[in-house]
Amino acid sequence: MIMIEARAVIRWYHEWIAVFIALLLTAVTVSVLLSSLGLDPISSLQRIFIRPLNSVYGVSELLAKATPLITIGVALALGFRAGIWNIGAEGQLVMGGLCGGAVALAFWNIDGFWVMPLILLGGTLGGLAWGAIPAFLKVRFNANEILVSLMLTYVAILLLSVMVHGPLRDPTGFNFPESRLFHDDATLPKLFPAGRGHLGFVFALIFAVLGTWVVKRWHLGFEMRVTGLSTTAAKFAGYNRDRTVWMALLIGGGMSGFAGVVEVTGNIGQLVPNISPSYGFTAIIVAFLARLHPLAVIPAGLLVALSYLAGEAAQLSLGIPAASTQVFQGLLLFFLLGASLLVNYRIRFWRVA
Amino acid sequence: MNKSGVVLGLLALVAIVVAVVSFEPAEKKEKVVVADKTKVGFVYVGPVADAGWTYEHDRGRLAVEKEHGAKVETVFVESVSEGPDAERVIAQMAADGADMIFTTSFGYMNPTIKVAKQFPNVKFEHATGYKRADNVATYSSRFYEGRHVLGLIAGKMTKSNTIGYIASFPIPEVVRGINAAYLAAKSVNPEVQFKVIWVSTWFDPGKEADAAKALIDQGADILMQHTDSAAPMKIAEERGIYAFGQASDQAAYGPNAQLTAIIDDWAPYYVRRVGEAMNGSWSSTDTWGGFDTGMVALAPYGKAVPDDVKAMAEEAHKAITEGRLHAFTGPVNKQDGSPWLKAGETADDGTLLGMDFYVEGIEGSLP
Numbered sequence: 001m002i003m004i005e006a007r008a009v010i011r012w013y014h015e016w017i018a019v020f021i022a023l024l025l026t027a028v029t030v031s032v033l034l035s036s037l038g039l040d041p042i043s044s045l046q047r048i049f050i051r052p053l054n055s056v057y058g059v060s061e062l063l064a065k066a067t068p069l070i071t072i073g074v075a076l077a078l079g080f081r082a083g084i085w086n087i088g089a090e091g092q093l094v095m096g097g098l099c100g101g102a103v104a105l106a107f108w109n110i111d112g113f114w115v116m117p118l119i120l121l122g123g124t125l126g127g128l129a130w131g132a133i134p135a136f137l138k139v140r141f142n143a144n145e146i147l148v149s150l151m152l153t154y155v156a157i158l159l160l161s162v163m164v165h166g167p168l169r170d171p172t173g174f175n176f177p178e179s180r181l182f183h184d185d186a187t188l189p190k191l192f193p194a195g196r197g198h199l200g201f202v203f204a205l206i207f208a209v210l211g212t213w214v215v216k217r218w219h220l221g222f223e224m225r226v227t228g229l230s231t232t233a234a235k236f237a238g239y240n241r242d243r244t245v246w247m248a249l250l251i252g253g254g255m256s257g258f259a260g261v262v263e264v265t266g267n268i269g270q271l272v273p274n275i276s277p278s279y280g281f282t283a284i285i286v287a288f289l290a291r292l293h294p295l296a297v298i299p300a301g302l303l304v305a306l307s308y309l310a311g312e313a314a315q316l317s318l319g320i321p322a323a324s325t326q327v328f329q330g331l332l333l334f335f336l337l338g339a340s341l342l343v344n345y346r347i348r349f350w351r352v353a
Numbered sequence: 354m355n356k357s358g359v360v361l362g363l364l365a366l367v368a369i370v371v372a373v374v375s376f377e378p379a380e381k382k383e384k385v386v387v388a389d390k391t392k393v394g395f396v397y398v399g400p401v402a403d404a405g406w407t408y409e410h411d412r413g414r415l416a417v418e419k420e421h422g423a424k425v426e427t428v429f430v431e432s433v434s435e436g437p438d439a440e441r442v443i444a445q446m447a448a449d450g451a452d453m454i455f456t457t458s459f460g461y462m463n464p465t466i467k468v469a470k471q472f473p474n475v476k477f478e479h480a481t482g483y484k485r486a487d488n489v490a491t492y493s494s495r496f497y498e499g500r501h502v503l504g505l506i507a508g509k510m511t512k513s514n515t516i517g518y519i520a521s522f523p524i525p526e527v528v529r530g531i532n533a534a535y536l537a538a539k540s541v542n543p544e545v546q547f548k549v550i551w552v553s554t555w556f557d558p559g560k561e562a563d564a565a566k567a568l569i570d571q572g573a574d575i576l577m578q579h580t581d582s583a584a585p586m587k588i589a590e591e592r593g594i595y596a597f598g599q600a601s602d603q604a605a606y607g608p609n610a611q612l613t614a615i616i617d618d619w620a621p622y623y624v625r626r627v628g629e630a631m632n633g634s635w636s637s638t639d640t641w642g643g644f645d646t647g648m649v650a651l652a653p654y655g656k657a658v659p660d661d662v663k664a665m666a667e668e669a670h671k672a673i674t675e676g677r678l679h680a681f682t683g684p685v686n687k688q689d690g691s692p693w694l695k696a697g698e699t700a701d702d703g704t705l706l707g708m709d710f711y712v713e714g715i716e717g718s719l720p
Contacts, residue, residue, distance in 0.1 A: 055448075057444070061444075064441075158553070174706060181463065269467075274460065275437070313445075315430045316446060317449070
């Protein structure tokens with residue numbers, strides 16, 4: 001008979017080793033897959049995972065890709081700890097991009113150092129408002145925040161589409177659904193001479209540190225954690241569940257909105273109907289990969305971002321199909337989560353007499 | 354302490370990765386050896402196996418390989434979303450040594466222009482856009498010529514006088530297609546009605562199939578689509594009605610259902626442009642080819658098309674190819690009743706390229 005039981009002693013380096021083993025297993029499995037396609041595994045692995053980072057340009061692009069994943073991942077980690085399942089970060093990101101972009105377009109011909117902060121504020125408020133809807137409905141009517149926030153994602157995407165096809169469309173753009181390009185004061189400064197890594201990444205790092213501080217040192221963070229672990233215990237301790245709901249969704253909405261406006265002003269430079277390749281959903285994976293620890297979201301976000309770049313590199317240099325990205329990601333997650341399970345639990349085999 | 358373990362572990366991984374980055378002498382040498390080949394890159398919006406838009410672009414790529422043989426090397430990246438990822442993929446291709454890059458969807462326009470500035474020696478070709486530069490050419494096809502023929506067939510063959518139209522995004526190209534098909538259908542059947550569903554995607558078999566079912570339930574007995582999958586064709590086949598293939602011959606998905614299909618044949622254009630790039634005669638141009646250039650073609654007519662309808666379609670096809678017939682010939686009013694084209698007047702390319710209105714008779718409004 002097989003039994004899974006909790007380990008009594010867990011040392012800090014166990015997780016460390018588990019991560020290493022998981023990465024090794026991923027590399028081995030991907031190698032097997034690659035050799036079955038008739039490719040040399042070592043040089044292929046190098047082309048897929050190392051070559052995208054082999055230049056300032058590549059690293060810069062990696063940071064650009066990881067920026068929204070980390071920003072949202074931190075916010076979701078905080079919310080998930082409180083047991084508030086904000087699945088609609090994608091919609092909050094889109095609203096942030098839309099509102100911030102609308103501010104940028106309102107000042108499309110006005111320069112000034114104050115334009116950028118205003119745009120960022122607009123985007124954050126947009127996401128905040130979108131996160132406030134499921135919070136209000138949960139507090140007031142006990143509506144399930146998973147469903148409400150998820151459904152609002154589609155509303156947000158359609159709203160962006162309407163605005164870009166209509167009022168925010170570039171008047172000189174032959175009626176194509178794209179806004180004007182933002183001018184220089186309305187785009188975030190770049191970090192490197194090459195690639196699109198931008199100031200947003202620095203914000204993401206700051207958020208991760210702040211998030212850790214909230215979790216570790218702030219009473220509210222403790223309150224949210226207790227509520228997440230046991231609502232009954234929280235009630236006995238006199239904690240206000242409604243406040244936790246509001247905080248989790250407002251933090252999630254505000255930061256996702258911020259990620260959206262940063263993406264639009266740092267990476268795209270205009271409003272288009274499609275501003276996010278599902279960053280809001282991918283960030284859920286990032287948050288869990290980091291075990292809901294805000295600081296661990298940084299490497300987790302970089303790793304997931306790399307897996308996207310790797311998928312493109314695989315197509316470009318090896319000619320293997322786009323689905324390979326999903327296979328790499330799937331394998332990586334499978335091994336990482338599996339290894340984590342085995343750190344905290346062990347499998348015992350014993351005979352039934 | 355577990356948590357910091359994760360942090361440390363993942364940070365260590367990043368450190369290792371960055372450290373290994375500098376070791377790569379073998380790759381560099383290899384590049385020099387293949388430098389005399391012309392490297393041509395393609396960026397696709399859907400999967401190569403979409404059986405429509407991207408599939409045809411990839412056939413164009415294969416034609417380039419076949420025609421120019423050992424002198425070219427082609428690479429492609431599929432399913433690149435039209436958002437922030439596009440710029441990275443295009444730039445990566447250029448950085449990897451591509452001499453020429455075809456970006457095959459409208460949404461790649463600004464990313465293409467941006468990357469082209471950073472790589473002045475790489476030649477870019479952007480499909481269906483309007484922004485050009487010294488090293489960025491644009492190209493598209495007059496699909497509306499094909500839509501005219503489809504409209505004629507649909508108008509003649511519908512029993513319920515209801516044509517279902519699955520549309521993607523209300524950009525001029527799509528609106529033009531709806532208008533062209535409607536005007537043609539109405540010219541042979543004054544009772545005909547178009548029902549349009551906007552699915553806000555170029556490729557989503559699930560959504561396209563749902564739209565097809567909804568249209569059939571509303572009485573449509575012929576489907577047209579401006580999305581890239583073969584899903585609507587399969588639904589038409591299942592329900593025993595007719596449909597037109599999109600971008601590629603989709604008879605395999607609807608052997609009884611397909612009346613004909615508009616085929617986007619990019620091969621002649623790609624082969625020619627790559628040739629020009631190799632012999633140095635390439636320049637930034639704007640190409641909008643129709644039946645006459647071979648860039649738009651029609652699939653063989655289906656079994657269900659009666660001989661008289663076939664004859665009419667063939668005659669229209671021929672007349673457009675020879676320049677005797679224009680799909681937009683007046684008198685035509687806009688949807689709100691205001692006059693657009695006077696009797697005998699044909700539409701100019703400028704208006705067609707920016708078309709953002711329905712013609713009179715189409716119900717509903719543009720999203």
